[in-house]
Amino acid sequence: MSSGWVLCIDFGTAFSKAAAAPRASWERFSPASVRPLMLDPAGAGNPFLLDSAVFVEAPHVLFGSAAIARADALAQEKRAALRSFKTLLSAGDLERALETVPPASIDPTRSFVLRDLIVLYLAYLQAAMVRGLAADRMLSQVDSFERRYAAPAWRGGDGARMHGAVAGLFAEAETVCRNIGQRLLDPAGVDLEAAREAVRAARAAPTPIQIGLIFEATAAAAYTAIGLGSAATHLAVLDMGAGTTDITALAGQAAKGYHELPQARVTLKQAGDFIDNIIVNVALAKSRAKTPQAQTALWRMLKSEMRDFKEALFASGHASFRFDGRTLKIALRDLEQDRDFRGFAGTLGEAYQHAMKLLADEARADGATELQSVAVGGGAAAPFIQNLIKRTNKIGKVKVMARPATPDWAHAAEFAGNLAPVFPQLAIAIGGALAPEGMLAARGSIPAASARSETLPARD
Amino acid sequence: MVEALAQAAWAEADAALARALADADVLTRLVKKSGPAVEGALAMLRQSLGQAARKRGLTRLEEAGARAAFDPNRHVLIKISSKQPKDVRIVIPGVVRGETILVKAEATPVSPRRKR
């Protein structure tokens, strides 16, 4: 049965996000019906962002910000939370990677393989979505959603099999969530034995679900195009998150779907986390903190406030922090003069220009006269990213148009100022919910009689 | 109903926040040469205010020092004058959210440019 609403999950390296939108959005767009989910309403951070983290400490398993806080408190004892597990999903041999035993720093109890911890996290995410849906005035009235998740496009490999494997994790997570329920959201964590039992049961009996896949760059194209009379036929997407910066070039037609130019794709391992480290080093140098204790204290203080610090640095060109009775100021220039940063900016610039050139060639061959470019992800507002996408106005005869990271409609009065500031981070989840069917990369029932999970053919 | 009440409270808090942001600019102008301790404290205060404001989707209206054609919907004159000026110089930027102006920019009249 088809439902009138779509729910899209963006399972991010640092944060997970989810958003819902009416299925008919593509034909009849109404900004007010775009509903990002409050996944972490009581947390210290932005309520739309759920920390992607799991921490194992007998007799409990902790999730989200509670997991990070506990891991930070025990950092001296060589303990760590499992984070960035999303990167695993792009492993060449996913099935094998999932069966890896995590290091003792992550699971000293030796209770789980990575797959178990990911399933537990997805169950936690599912529980947070159930709570978020119930809290939303509009969404609490909807009884079923067409579900999608966003993922980076897989290089080569067997797309259908990958989708099957990832969707299988969601199916198991559904069983765990039904089993443990809202207790997953308890900041004190869930009982370790109960968690272990729940993942074992889920493996044996995953809950049948329907879930579609949308590639992240396509989701960005969807939100960029919606509400515009003329959607882009050629679009470059620059996505800077916590762990990676991705460049993707898309060509096609919004309603019928886009195809990617594979030669243009670049994934750099430098992104938000990398910039955080440079900032910490600049700050350490400025602070003249000499003793290891003072350095550790500064390091901790900055790490815990880094998102806000970067926000101020990018928005105003400088940011200050107070340390040891003094106020210290860091300018954007300090970051831009760092050698590692310059290396990254150089590589990024070249990769971007290369992608734009290929895209312009494709546009010319397709008879298009314009191509568009957009930045998404938490780093989208960074001045060096915005400068990059705004620098080129023309490639040969093809006009280049930079699209805003935050579309005008995100400022609509209905959002009361809540959406626009965090839009670039929610862009993929929102775009994935708004996208027309034709943009999906795969869909299917999971677990599937193998014939039922299909990968949609790429348009050549 | 609860939601409507919450919205009303937010709107009032946002207006106060927008006001504080502009007031911090005034203060900054006044304490320019007061030594590193005061400047540091003020920098931190402005940073926190700026962050709170951006998190609430507020942005600046006009830039300090910029010249603009006087628009009573966007500008308020610092000194009351009987005649409406043609052009103004912005002294303290205003605050907006999207299209909505929460605080107008404060400005002083400038004498019209000489025709060459």
Ligand SMILES: Nc1ncnc2c1ncn2[C@@H]1O[C@H](COP(=O)(O)OP(=O)(O)O)[C@@H](O)[C@H]1O
């Ligand atoms: N306003 C902002 N200014 C600068 N950096 C930001 C801002 N908001 C988030 N970030 C950074 O963006 C990164 C997270 O981005 P996100 O797109 O959510 O990543 P992912 O999808 O990989 O989880 C983090 O490094 C975070 O510090």
